[in-house]
Amino acid sequence: MSRAILTGSRIRDRRLSVGMKQADLAAKAGISASYLNLIEHNRRRIGGKLLVQIASTLDTEPTTLSQGADNAMLEALEAVAEQAGDARVEADRVEELVGRFPGWAAKLAEQGDRIEALEQTLRGLNDRLTHDPVLSEKMHEVLGAVAAIRSTSSILVETPNIDADWRARFHANIDTESRRLAETSAAMAAHFDRLTRDDAGFTTPLEAISAFFERRGFHVEEIEQKGAAAIEPLIRAASEISGTSARQMARAVLSLYADDACALPLKAFAEAAAYLNYDPAALAQRYGVDLQSVFRRLATLPRQPDAPEIGLVTCDAAGAILLRKPPAGFSLPRFGAACPLWPLFAALRTPGLPTRQVVQSSEGASFIAYSVAGPVSQSNFDAVPVIRAAMLLVATEEEPAAPIGSTCRVCPRRNCQARREPSILSRKA
Known part of the structure; x- marks a missing residue:
């Protein structure tokens, strides 16, 4: 049911909420009760003077009756319905839900936001734990110490008549490995403690x-x-x-x-960027600089209300992420193990050749991905060129968009040919 024809339902809900009888409202509005009944059941359209009269009688604004819930609430519930991916959810009746049960609608929208925030936190924590070099190193030390203690203990248990000198050596070995295990465990605990503080805990x-x-x-x-x-x-x-x-x-x-x-003064560059619709190629030509310089400068512009969301990712020739600015609607992994479908990595195969591609994140946001790779400055001709690539992400409404993700571990898309490992998310794409 479209939003435009639910005015009658809103009139009825408002009348019931203020405790007014249908006949009383009809009398005050100057119409018959039967006609009001048809209006309240969305069988007759209403507008103009009659809508104003009814709204005044019900002590509300005409737009509240004609337009219903604000767009933010409707968009939030539509997003919840889309995320659910369940055919039983009547996504086309969201407006009716808000009009009839505003409390439940607000609660559902709130829970939808909460679930999305928790999923983002999960993605961040998983990415952090997966690529934390300190944690990886300490975990290997723990496993090594446990294996040594278990092996030595098994020998002592299975060989009761072992020589006294060997027994002493095995006891000493167990003591040493136990101490190492305790120290490593304490170091891991301290590392996690640092991670919980805002002013410390950066592993690299x-x-x-x-x-x-x-x-x-x-x-x-x-x-x-x-x-x-x-x-x-x-x-x-x-x-x-x-x-x-x-x-x-x-x-x-x-x-x-x-x-x-x-090279790109802030005020003049920001004005030129807005005038040229944030086109990096046009900006590079205007200022006579390379594309990667324009990418970086666009990513450092102060956020403006009328400017598109802008993100940036750079990597080396091995594909390891160096710097990242995640735009709203696109969760980027901290470092390494990113989605292999990113145009950023394709640019490494053709240094010096810029590309433009419309992509869609796993969160459903669309971006123009400008990508280019090139060598950093060299001191002599005999040095091996060091290649680095950059990808600028500019929010767009363009379609169609190629689907890409953040990293395989937290990507909800199914049947992706480039997937390296299963996703920990159970949500349907």
Whole structure:
């Protein structure tokens, strides 16, 4: 049933909620009770002066009766129905549900948001645990210590008359491995404790740098104003960046940011980007810079209400993710093990050849994926070229879109030929 013809149902629900009889409302509106009955059962359309009169009598706005629930509530429930993927869910009667049972509708929408948030958390935690090098290393140490203790214990149990010297050696071995197991377990507990704190727990320098940009919305105002002179103070003040490796990598990334900001001044570039509809090729031609510089600069623009959602992913020639800016509607894995269908990886096969493809995330959002790969600067002709690729994601309404995912472990799509491993999600695609 369309939203436009449910005005009668809303009139009836409103009349019942205020405790008014049908005959009384009809009398005050100047119509017969039988005609009002036809209206309330959506058998007669209503509008104009009569709608205004009835709305006034029921102490509500005419638009509340004619348009019903706000679009946000309807869109939320339609998303819940789509996620359910169950033929028994009457998705075409969402408006009627909201009109007749607003409390239940609000609860369903709230639970839908809650489920989506939990699924996103699950994807993030799974990705974190899967690619956490510290956890992987400690787990192997635990398994090694357990195997050694079990093997030594089995020998002692199965050989009761073992020589006293060998028995002492085996006891010493069990003691050593037990101590190692205890120390490794304590280290794992400490690592998990760090992960729960906001100011620590970054397992790699790349993750620390990513957290630095995430907290600033990927826009570093200090560099925009002071250029490269702001880099060292920023690094010293950043709680995320600690350790020699992280500081060294942060200098390189922030220096690149400063170079981009100098070549593409913020105000002029933002205006040009909006004028050229965020087309990276047109912007690169206007400013005489390479595409990857434009990609990075677009990803660092301050968020504007009328601007599309923009994301960025870069990787090396091995396909390992270096930097990432996830756009709304597209969950990106932290580092490594991303979806092999990303245009980003296809660009590595043809360095220097830019591509444009409309893609759809597993969350259902569509993006234009601009991708290009190329060598970083070389000091001499004999050096092996180091290739890096970048993919700019710009939200769009274009169709059709090629389906891609985040990473196989949390991708709900079925029958994907590129899948490496089963998904932990049971939700239907």
